[in-house]
Amino acid sequence: MTERENGGDGKYGALGKPSIPLRIVDGRRLEKKFRDALRPGGVLSDSQGQAHALPRYFYEVPSWDVAVNLQLSEHFALWEFIHTDVHEVEALRTFPRYVPCAITLMALGLEQFRDAVGSFVHIAANGGYRSPGHALSVHATPHAWGTAVNIYKVGDTMLDEQEALEHYAEIAYRSMPGVYVRPFGKVRGYTDDHLHLDFGYVVAVPRGAPFEMYNPKVDVEPL
């Protein structure tokens, strides 16, 4: 096996080094405006009142160009997971942006889903990572963990009919072990105009994440 150097195309890292050529940051050491938006290591409750710990470690995305050119997997680039709109909090509408490290898990799952459907899979705007402060993040949604995607279209098929949604839901169950697919319906917790896939509240701490001994003072004043 030969060592493949990152040739600048963002596809491969050198063996023995992290494969994502982005700085990993401890969210609790970021500026206040980012901490307020990301709530790193904080707690968010789901619609049943069950608390979940939010991600603490993030990839730092310095620019839109980097996001566009960085392939997380063969067919999915980073930008697709962070494409949000005016509903995202203001601090996260400009660069640098921050995305939970577990985003790579969903890229891997989607690659398998794409293989199974044999066509293009389009992640919708607001359909990848959404911060806890995003206007659509009412309860703890796995979108705030970077482990959920909304898909409006597979190939040329719009996923806005029950038959199409259930067809691709079935494929997702078969091709993405452990995935949750939101059922068809018109009320909260259901979906009728897109396919929602998620891996739940997964927190990833990749090798290379900044490490420090636990210091209770950080809980009071992170900086």
Add this chain to the structure above:
Amino acid sequence: MPTPVTAPPISLEPGSSLRHRLEELEERSRARALAVALHDLETGRQFRYRSERWFHAASTIKLAVLLGTYASVHRGKYVPQSRLHVRNRFRSAYDGSSFRILSERDADSEVQSAIGKTMRLSELARNMIIRSSNLATNLLLDLLGIEFLQRVLEENNLAGIDLRRGVEDELAFEHGINNRITADGLVQLLRLIAEERALTPELSRTMLEILHDQEFRSGIPAGLPADARVAHKTGEISTIAHDAGIVYLPNRKPYIIAILSEWEPEITGRSPTIAAASYMVYEHLVGVKDVDE
């Protein structure tokens, strides 16, 4: 006098007053109701024909959404380049149940094809006006909120525009929750834009440019000479046909006109009737006759 682009199909006695001719047009066209409001910026003269009568707004309500969109820019809430997720799911003003804009009932395909992606607010506003995109309208209305839009209308003293919901909300329609307008209300709104008093002169000009690019031109423009330029917005549903705009003619200040009409569903000839009314107003303003009020 320049020749109209399309001669009005209903021939009326040219010697009578504008009011009389409009009454005759209303009767001959078999419209259930016709209303006209006019404000001439060249002479300051006004004309009103049933101009306080309330009509279902149809797509002319999009003028209010246009004003509200740029009011949000003016207040620093958004910038024209702000991106909005295009999603086709809305809540009915009647009971909050969800509904969609059917693509076959939307004159614009550009916004429909962007479902799942984002578009800039300026792009949505433009599509909402020039091709009357229903999807763009509801997206903007959802983002800005009814209350905000109503407040903008109130702050601009636009009492003749009653905004209560998005478009294509069938359930609300069945329960009588509708957007309504008067001819006076639309003229007042367009006058703000024409006189660059809508928000700021720059934002007024931005809205005016959008209105100038209107693609549906079978109403007011069809009754005018080829050298007339019209910044306008049409509106049509099964029982309604409206057109309201700012008419620019060479060597004079513009005039603002709203022509509203209500019909039995089976009656045809709506656009020609609006074109005819447009021609009559033009003829009386610029041609041989004075406006009678």
